[in-house]
Amino acid sequence: MGASRPDPRRREGNAESGPAVAVTTKASATALAATGGTLPLRQEDEDSDAFRREDHELDKAFSAVLARMTAGISPAALSMAYLDWACHLAAAPQRQMENVHNAWQMARQLAERSLHLADPNRSPWDLIKPQPNDHRFSKPQWAMQPFNLLAQSFLLGEDWWHKATTGIRGVDPANEAVVDFSLRQLLDMFAPSNFAATNPEVIEKTFQSGGENLVFGWQNWLADLMQVLHPGRPPGNAEFVVGRTVATRPGKVVLRNRLMELIQYAPTTEKVRPEPVLVVPAWIMKYYILDLSAHNSLVRYLTDQGFTVFMISWRNPGAADRDLAFDDYRSLGVMSALDTIGRIVPNTQVHATGYCLGGTLLSITAAAMARDGDDRLKTITLFAAQTDFTEAGELTLFINESQVAFLEDMMWERGYLDTTQMAGAFQLLRSNDLIWSRVSRDYLLGERASPSDLMAWNADATRLPYRMHSEYLRRLFLNNDLAEGRYRVEGKPVSLSDIHKPMFVVGTLRDHVAPWKSTYKIHYEVDADVTFVLASGGHNAGIVAPTDEQGHSHQVRTKAADAPYLGPDEWLSIAPRVEGSWWPTWIEWLKQQSGTLREPPQLGTEGASDLPDAPGDYVHT
Template sequence: MSEPSPSSPATHLDTVAHGALARLTGALSPASALLAGLDWGAHLAVSPGRQLALARLAGEQAQQLARYLHECLLAGPGEARALVEPPARDRRFAEPEWRQWPFNLWHQSFLLTQQWWDAATHGIAGVEKHHENVVAFCARQWLDMLSPGNRFLTNPTVLRRTLTQGGTNLLRGMQNLAEDLQRLAAGTAPAGTEAFVVGRDVAATPGRVVLKNRLMELIQYAPTTATVHAEPVLIVPAWIMKYYVLDLSPSNSLIRYLVAQGHTVFCISWKNPGVDERDLGMDDYLQSGFHAALDAVQAIVPRQRVHAVGYCLGGTLLAIAAAAMARDRDERLASATLLAAQTDFSEPGELGLFIDESQVSLLEAQMAETGYLTAGQMAGAFQMLRSYDLLWSRLVNEYMLGDRAPMNDLMAWNADATRMPAKMHSQYLRRLFLDDDLSEGRYPVDGRPVALGDIELPLFMVGTVTDHVAPWRSVHKLHYLTATEITFVLTSGGHNAGIVSPPGHPHRHYQMLRREAGGSYVAPDEWLAAAPDVEGSWWPAWQQWLAGRSGRRVKPPRMGATGYPPLADAPGSYVLEK
């Protein structure tokens, strides 16, 4: 029996049914979770040795907890030695009140339970690695939800605050909750974002829009120095986010910093896609995005090669473009900088938990109805990856302690979310994440596959230590996919805060190491041991790298050119679309 065609009534019925299921489950595949649970449970059921080991661990922990209880009853307040210390990045039990009875017993019991489930969900013989990761992740989510820190009566910090403030903290918390629910129902931005107006407080670096098409606007920034480096800089941000993460407030703006250092800077501002853009694919972002911008930059700054910069998904697009240009002997680029950008997706980190055939097919069914992936779905996935930071700590701080976290420019930008076109997002998930076509030489551009090994440009790459979107070890993999010169930086911070790292920012540091063209491959752990640690921001080191690969300084180019007249002041109109 032949398979039904994509346009057949049977296929349409399945799509409608899967779309309805996606709406019920928040586009999370129940089949994916069920398969992972069955795989783990079935293999654990036929592993009597592992069952005995887990039973023994549970017994040992029960004995430890009983001895700890005895010590607590005999010792003075807060004097009992802790059985388990939280992981280094776990701040839930950092307050001294957690060392007092009975909160010490509760949080120690919770940490022991966390240890047991970590042992129970890892290392079961026969379990597929993806399924193991899904089960372990689900267990962590349930444990995070059940943490004693999340409940009023078992959180000593909340109880102390309530007593000392006579319950006014709870009143403030109720007011915060009511305001948040009201804003959620009205579809308005979170409280405090009104202080960061796009074009006034953020995305405020002076410039002009010099190109506009159905997919993007190209901004040329006004020079602030008498002379500039001859080669311009073209920035390709991700379209999963608005571009101005690179142009936040003046003190945090990477774009403003580059302009002040004498670079002629251009940046793409992507359109926030809707139903009309549902059929835009990766090729459209390559041709109407990167290549259209490159043509404009070269018309405005003729006879100069271009330093191209790509961030996150924009960096992946830049790597694809650079490989295709190398294949076609196109030498218009002087260098490429990839910021938190993956080119090998075989180990994408925890984001891969949400990407398997079952999950992708459910998303595709939902996007077939809407035409795009909503901003809320992407935000929800990231929220689960960092449930303590983005969900539970907020619940405690804002609704129980009554402390509204002060809004900053990065938080306001993060709330200004975007959508993803259905066709492009499906191609991205399938061709890059599921099939890993780019790193394996199967990704086509203009009908022919490209190879990252063809890239001969000098590369500057940045990974961030706590990146949950593009783990730095995954970013580092380009070292074995191409033999070109690579300067790799590993900086403190996460996917966004590690990149937004201006000079003078406290507590910033980075490691940097250069591999010459044709040099030997250095694995991530070896790289980590060999690269020297430097205090401060990585921005000056990158700017010096760009300057060292640029020619003499010249007079700044004019704004726009024939065929590319200035159309509007920066930041343009696309960035304002909701």
């Protein structure tokens, strides 16, 4: 999906490659509770140039103000990309002539087509057709003239600009991708589907409703404006309330620390498998995407199949948490959860599962545990999780040295990355579906999409602490330290090749956040049996795949640890296709890796009696 990026400069041990990760041991976690949840910084943390608040404060403050004006996009990064393209194009006279020729040919085709608008023998899309994933002109009204000619003119213009900005000799591939992507976003603003006078669907509905759709559209726009000015729970989601209509599986919080609550869910079967399942969700999202309504709750599906389920519910950080490190999520999160599970279900290994960024964290934790001889994991499951970031899709367009520094300055002012910046970046990746189609539907047609539990969850955004997000961007996205053996845990490097536990890895076919070919790289990174599943759908809808929901399918194939590597395209051509959800496939795999059924473990520990029932308190923060 995304263009490949050149290897950045590798600097180990200095401020530009990020500070040493903070190490929080079990002892410090105990001290944490005694100090009311405040982690003291170590000396090297206080002296770190990358995170000193007084370091170039004026520069950071100026960048923070600028970031609010540019929606978090670095003007320097964008300018350098355009300068690279413009300079190389200026030095390519033949390419310039090709661009002029293509423009002239496009104009001639449009002029000729305009003279034959009423010709019934000509196909409506004889000049250019929309891409399969472009649904802006899919309705039959767009086949009528002159709207069809308007749509084709727009598509031809987009195609011309794509050809003009790509394939120029000497342009850095990353800069080329930035120019192509940003110009596409700009052009999409002027699509004829975005304006009432040039959208036949809007014109038709306006005549049918006597203009009522425009009144409703104005009301929708005002409601959205009020939502921006006064942030709160989005209107229309009042029926999806955490703990009442979503995230309703019965259970209990069995551990709470500064960073997370650990939920243990009540069994729904008389007997359970001895190995519990620990789910590590991403902290860029609330955990209950895996426990939505009764019909699509993965937690319920697991417990109904005889598994004891533990779920981490991350606390939503604020400005006081600015110095939380990425490694704190490992130590206070996964490791603390494993310690507690070991007290509830002693002498038993764990099926560890990580989703998105939680899967990346789990991979790091598993590699560190393997390095240190910690054998508490039975299997490892990853949902749409990346461990190599060289092909992380169009999201990498926002990740270069200039952009990361700009984001750091923006986060420095508040102490965290605000929810709007994260949501905006993801929306840009699918702007036609998530931005412009909504403009047409909500404001021109005067309609609203029916609220759903997944939409309500998507609106329940979280923040990211300044230090953690900076380390994540630099060490994983920018420097790719984990895949290349430079990532350190407790002062020592970790290697994914130390992982020998059986793995079940899920990628999704239309994933814009963690492209499936990126998740597929796990095949040559670990020394383990890998069962890889490619599910239909995207980053969220492909994972939330209830068995009774129509339209799901997946491909699955297992590679033994000592089997030869198979590339993703070859895998795609030979992996068996299965109609239906991938959930049953995962359950059968888990059962094969599990022991015989036995009595369920106790719900929590004696020390957790004063903690709340599921879904806990942190999910409401």
